[in-house]
Amino acid sequence: MLEVLDVETGYGDGQVLWGVSLAVDRAEAVALLGRNGVGKTTLLKTVLGHLPLKSGRVVYRGRDITRLAPHHRARLGIGYVPQGRGIFPFLTVEENLKTGLAALAGRLHPRAQRIPEAVFELFPILWELRAKRAGALSGGQQQQLAIARALVGLPDLLLLDEPTEGIQPSVVEKIQEALLWIRSELRIALLVVEQNLDFVWGFAQRFYVMDRGQVVMGGKVREANPETVAQMVSL
């Protein structure tokens, strides 16, 4: 579904990614691990089209999208939940969800452009809070809203950047269950940047570890030794 092939990129003269390759299959959940500053967010940006590449390619559903603009990639079905959630605090929950539809306008038939019921099935709390300003929600509720907003256009691939950051443990479990459901029931592929290994072990099938702008380890979650991986990603 997604192939990142030998990508080199960075910011201005500063190179950050050095020959990075990875893949995500259809309806597969893949975790991207690594210490702070090793280039995980930068890699997500290359998939989203926010950074021009020095070399390498990004292929999505068999199509080379290396030079495709970000909004075209969104229309092809690539959704994004940024670090820090990126919700609009002065809009209501419902209005925030509708901005997700606008971002994917053109992807769905106009008649299909409404918030799918699956979103409220997944996060019932958002139905209860739909008229509330998003800024008044707890951190965990805001994270659920951010995931829900990315889901309203029913992407085929969803990129999430540290969804458990700053969230209390009871909500972390909810988000873990939600990601499992998104993958298995909605059949949406996931590429998730995370630091919380317990969380990752609960929903991902494969993982990659990055260090200093390169992929240094990868494999199947159920075959991996969690302690070895923890050593690779701990400070």
Ligand SMILES: Nc1ncnc2c1ncn2[C@@H]1O[C@H](COP(=O)(O)OP(=O)(O)OP(=O)(O)O)[C@@H](O)[C@H]1O
């Ligand atoms: N907009 C930017 N301009 C210049 N340098 C940047 C920019 N964003 C990130 N960098 C640098 O690129 C490197 C990789 O950052 P990146 O955010 O991709 O790492 P990360 O693995 O996602 O870490 P974190 O978990 O802290 O977000 C870091 O050295 C960082 O300082």
